[in-house]
Amino acid sequence: MRLTAKNWQGLALTAVLLGVAACLPLLTTAYWLTIGVTIALYTVLATSWALFSGPTHYISLATAAFFGVGTYTTGLGIEHLPYWVLPPLAGLIGAALAALVGLATLRLSGVYFVIFTLGLAEFIRQIITWGQTVSGTKGIYVLTSITEAHIYWQLLGLAGLVWLLGWLIGRSRLGFALRIIGDDEEVARHSGIHTARAKVLLFMVPGAFAAITGAVLAPRYVYIEPILAFTPMLSFQVVIMALLGGTGRLWGPVVGVIPFTFLWEGISASVPNQTTLLLGVAFLVIVYVLPRGFVGLIEDARARVNRAEGYA
Amino acid sequence: MRMVSPVLSLRGVTKRFGGLVAVNGMDFDVTEHEVLGLIGPNGSGKSTTLNLISGALMPSEGTISLRGAPITHLAAQDIARKGVARTFQLVRLLPSMTVLENVKAGAVFGHRRRWGTEANAQAQALMEQVGLAGRGHLKVGQLTYIDTKRVELARALAGDPKVLLLDEWLAGLNPTELEEGIALIRRLRDEGRTVILVEHVMDAIRSLCDRCVVMASGTKIAEGAVADVLADPEVIRAYLGDDDD
Ligand SMILES: Nc1ncnc2c1ncn2[C@@H]1O[C@H](COP(=O)(O)OP(=O)(O)O)[C@@H](O)[C@H]1O
Numbered sequence: 001m002r003l004t005a006k007n008w009q010g011l012a013l014t015a016v017l018l019g020v021a022a023c024l025p026l027l028t029t030a031y032w033l034t035i036g037v038t039i040a041l042y043t044v045l046a047t048s049w050a051l052f053s054g055p056t057h058y059i060s061l062a063t064a065a066f067f068g069v070g071t072y073t074t075g076l077g078i079e080h081l082p083y084w085v086l087p088p089l090a091g092l093i094g095a096a097l098a099a100l101v102g103l104a105t106l107r108l109s110g111v112y113f114v115i116f117t118l119g120l121a122e123f124i125r126q127i128i129t130w131g132q133t134v135s136g137t138k139g140i141y142v143l144t145s146i147t148e149a150h151i152y153w154q155l156l157g158l159a160g161l162v163w164l165l166g167w168l169i170g171r172s173r174l175g176f177a178l179r180i181i182g183d184d185e186e187v188a189r190h191s192g193i194h195t196a197r198a199k200v201l202l203f204m205v206p207g208a209f210a211a212i213t214g215a216v217l218a219p220r221y222v223y224i225e226p227i228l229a230f231t232p233m234l235s236f237q238v239v240i241m242a243l244l245g246g247t248g249r250l251w252g253p254v255v256g257v258i259p260f261t262f263l264w265e266g267i268s269a270s271v272p273n274q275t276t277l278l279l280g281v282a283f284l285v286i287v288y289v290l291p292r293g294f295v296g297l298i299e300d301a302r303a304r305v306n307r308a309e310g311y312a
Numbered sequence: 313m314r315m316v317s318p319v320l321s322l323r324g325v326t327k328r329f330g331g332l333v334a335v336n337g338m339d340f341d342v343t344e345h346e347v348l349g350l351i352g353p354n355g356s357g358k359s360t361t362l363n364l365i366s367g368a369l370m371p372s373e374g375t376i377s378l379r380g381a382p383i384t385h386l387a388a389q390d391i392a393r394k395g396v397a398r399t400f401q402l403v404r405l406l407p408s409m410t411v412l413e414n415v416k417a418g419a420v421f422g423h424r425r426r427w428g429t430e431a432n433a434q435a436q437a438l439m440e441q442v443g444l445a446g447r448g449h450l451k452v453g454q455l456t457y458i459d460t461k462r463v464e465l466a467r468a469l470a471g472d473p474k475v476l477l478l479d480e481w482l483a484g485l486n487p488t489e490l491e492e493g494i495a496l497i498r499r500l501r502d503e504g505r506t507v508i509l510v511e512h513v514m515d516a517i518r519s520l521c522d523r524c525v526v527m528a529s530g531t532k533i534a535e536g537a538v539a540d541v542l543a544d545p546e547v548i549r550a551y552l553g554d555d556d557d
Pocket residue numbers: 329332334352353354355356357358359360361
């Protein structure tokens with residue numbers, strides 16, 4: 001694999017930014033660390049979401065399902081297994097679940113896929129609630145010595161991993177196949193691309209990462225309940241942040257996550273009862289005003305600067 | 313005479329859409345290095361026949377085989393990998409990509425798969441062959457109509473298919489472009505490509521095809537050398553009876 005100077009610049013910049021971000025727990029108060037965890041959390045979720053939904057244009061609302069499954073992997077596994085086994089295990093379970101869901105739905109049109117993925121989180125939540133009713137328990141305690149800073153560092157590591165994987169996929173046959181599928185699935189098929197297989201494979205990426213994220217975050221909740229682990233709000237927020245940043249570039253989602261996190265902090269503090277409504281409004285505004293997200297704005301501005309320099 | 317085994321053969325291929333029989337018991341062979349014309353009035357089932365061969369549609373009855381191996385019920389991507397490439401009656405390009413990337417799609421995923429510099433070289437070679445040299449960086453939205461057709465042709469050729477299916481590739485071209493287009497397909501023929509050419513332009517059929525199959529209302533009504541087929545009274549009747557043409 002030959003890397004260009006630009007590749008090295010990108011890799012170096014990413015490593016430096018992650019390194020700087022990793023110093024946050026050493027420098028700030030608990031409040032800022034909490035914000036840092038939120039940003040890192042949504043960066044992992046939105047970036048991995050965009051890896052699949054960006055090129056294929058399938059809007060997945062399954063994030064909460066995978067996240068919840070990951071949370072419960074830690075919740076149920078912590079008594080039997082060492083903690084460090086649980087996030088990778090959750091990743092495997094998430095990927096397997098995504099493969100099943102993908103095989104069942106990705107042959108369908110986009111609309112059915114959206115509905116199915118939305119229903120999935122609710123379905124799994126009901127199963128767990130039923131299981132708890134049968135066994136007479138309510139929630140599970142996850143008591144560990146893991147601190148907020150540990151969680152934050154794990155999430156940063158995951159973000160680095162998502163970027164690396166996304167970058168590798170972008171350079172691979174699979175990445176090229178997905179761009180072709182996103183443009184015209186019929187052409188893709190007649191060019192010899194196994195479209196169903198490519199989509200299922202890629203759908204396993206956000207599935208695995210959302211499950212790992214859930215597993216990593218579980219110790220933070222201390223007490224896990226289905227309603228908390230499978231909240232549909234999570235799925236919608238991930239979609240909105242990814243679209244706000246833009247799915248056309250690997251760095252797009254994080255550009256949406258950071259401002260949205262601060263905006264959301266403000267909204268939840270000042271009008272806590274209107275959050276769902278505002279989320280809906282945010283979605284409409286993004287789709288109509290910023291169809292390519294901040295990435296589109298930035299790239300248009302860059303193109304204008306380049307043209308202006310060209311004339312000078 | 314030496315027997316040549318066909319590259320592609322259709323036997324009793326039928327396609328029904330509800331009550332409509334769009335293709336009815338089609339039988340024909342395509343031999344290697346041959347340009348076979350598939351002609352007939354509008355709605356006679358030509359595009360449907362190509363869709364059945366390429367796997368866009370599944371036949372209701374009959375068998376299709378590629379070099380003796382049945383491909384009748386394979387999915388489109390498997391048929392493409394085995395060596396059937398096609399263009400579409402209404403041009404279909406990949407709108408978000410450049411000319412080079414469009415052609416590369418064929419080089420990377422077609423019958424013969426390439427990657428990296430090899431795929432780039434193949435795409436460049438084909439762009440040159442179809443007259444797109446130096447335009448690889450353009451977005452396909454910036455192209456003239458004939459150039460979009462060239463891109464589609466180059467994409468289909470880029471995977472080294474055993475059979476190329478062209479669905480009215482010359483339709484909609486102006487007289488100058490038509491001449492260029494005919495010359496381009498003649499070069500494919502001279503290279504020894506195996507082609508099924510669905511076409512309305514009679515000059516093109518006369519100058520490009522070795523043989524012709526004529527369809528009317530889903531059925532084969534004539535097959536043979538171009539001059540003979542076009543003089544066949546039944547063929548003339550089929551064409552004259554079709555007011556759209
Ligand atoms: N997907 C389809 N569903 C229903 N009818 C179709 C479909 N495709 C083609 N047909 C019908 O089949 C007949 C043959 O169409 P087609 O193969 O496109 O003809 P040609 O290419 O020779 O003009 C027409 O009557 C057309 O309306």
